[in-house]
Amino acid sequence: MFDMSTSGVRNGHAADTAHAHATIRSAAYVLVALLVCATLPPRAEAQFGKLMKKVAKKAAGQADASATSGAVPAPAFNGNVLEITDARIGQLLKGLDAERAERPKLQRQDADAQTAYETALGTYAEQKKAYDRDLAAYQKKFDAYESCTERVEAKYEKEEPDSPSQEDLERAENARDAELDARTERLQSLAERLQAANARGDEKAGKALADSLRRESSATVAIGAAAQEDARQSRERDRRREADRAKCGDPGKRPVEPTPPSAINHDNSYVALKRAGVQASGLTDIQYAILRERVAAYVNVQGDFPAGNKYAFSDDELSVLQHHLRELTDRGADLAPYGAWRFAPKGS
Numbered sequence: 001m002f003d004m005s006t007s008g009v010r011n012g013h014a015a016d017t018a019h020a021h022a023t024i025r026s027a028a029y030v031l032v033a034l035l036v037c038a039t040l041p042p043r044a045e046a047q048f049g050k051l052m053k054k055v056a057k058k059a060a061g062q063a064d065a066s067a068t069s070g071a072v073p074a075p076a077f078n079g080n081v082l083e084i085t086d087a088r089i090g091q092l093l094k095g096l097d098a099e100r101a102e103r104p105k106l107q108r109q110d111a112d113a114q115t116a117y118e119t120a121l122g123t124y125a126e127q128k129k130a131y132d133r134d135l136a137a138y139q140k141k142f143d144a145y146e147s148c149t150e151r152v153e154a155k156y157e158k159e160e161p162d163s164p165s166q167e168d169l170e171r172a173e174n175a176r177d178a179e180l181d182a183r184t185e186r187l188q189s190l191a192e193r194l195q196a197a198n199a200r201g202d203e204k205a206g207k208a209l210a211d212s213l214r215r216e217s218s219a220t221v222a223i224g225a226a227a228q229e230d231a232r233q234s235r236e237r238d239r240r241r242e243a244d245r246a247k248c249g250d251p252g253k254r255p256v257e258p259t260p261p262s263a264i265n266h267d268n269s270y271v272a273l274k275r276a277g278v279q280a281s282g283l284t285d286i287q288y289a290i291l292r293e294r295v296a297a298y299v300n301v302q303g304d305f306p307a308g309n310k311y312a313f314s315d316d317e318l319s320v321l322q323h324h325l326r327e328l329t330d331r332g333a334d335l336a337p338y339g340a341w342r343f344a345p346k347g348s
Contacts, residue, residue, distance in 0.1 A: 037051075084321060089295070127258035145249075180220065194206055299335060
């Protein structure tokens, strides 16, 4: 009984230990996957993130099997996820060399742009302060002007309490024009009839037509004179109104608000840096990004993975990485994700 109980405890303890180790390995997969995905450049993040999530999920699902067999799924290479070889390490190093050579120039350009932006920002602050001051002065003048002109308009409205609307004025003017046109036609007709009567020697008819012509002419002239007087009075009122409004002063033009400078777009420098590395490596954007981040993940832990965990590296890849570990470690700063370099001026 004692031996059986002890054996059972020992076997149970061994099973628990194996399960715990498998769980640790599973957690390690997830941790490393999250670390790598967090440091990926934007374009490679989505694709490589999916790959790492798949690896982590598969590792979590096979934890118990891994505890007993120690088997780790081999990486699945394709057109984007390339096998790490000596040649590929060489391509990566060429890309890193190109980035290292390009970085100082981009930093200088970015620093100059930042300095120019800060100078422009200072100038804008001064301009904005002057604008606020001018706007307050303008608003004060404008308010006084508005108040004055409102009093002027109220004065003339009192002078013309029964003044017709603009629509009524237009209708009256149209009616007057129509009447003048009709009277002009009658005058023309009377003149022609008078001429005919005189031609045939009809003095009686000629006298009657002449009297009608004089009456019609007088009425027509009176209508025209009234229209002219109305127009004169209207012009006089407008002249006096404008003269009174002029006494209100001129508030001037509203000041124009200055435009703030545009902030520096650091993504331009990031894109230029990445482009230099990609072109020098001879790889595509995605190939270069994934290769770089896989190598960076290995160098980050110095190849020291938990027992039995190869972090989705093949044995051949681990051998290549171990062979180049020292030179890759020396390039740790260059392997750092693009986001770690903010292109900020020195001392910022």
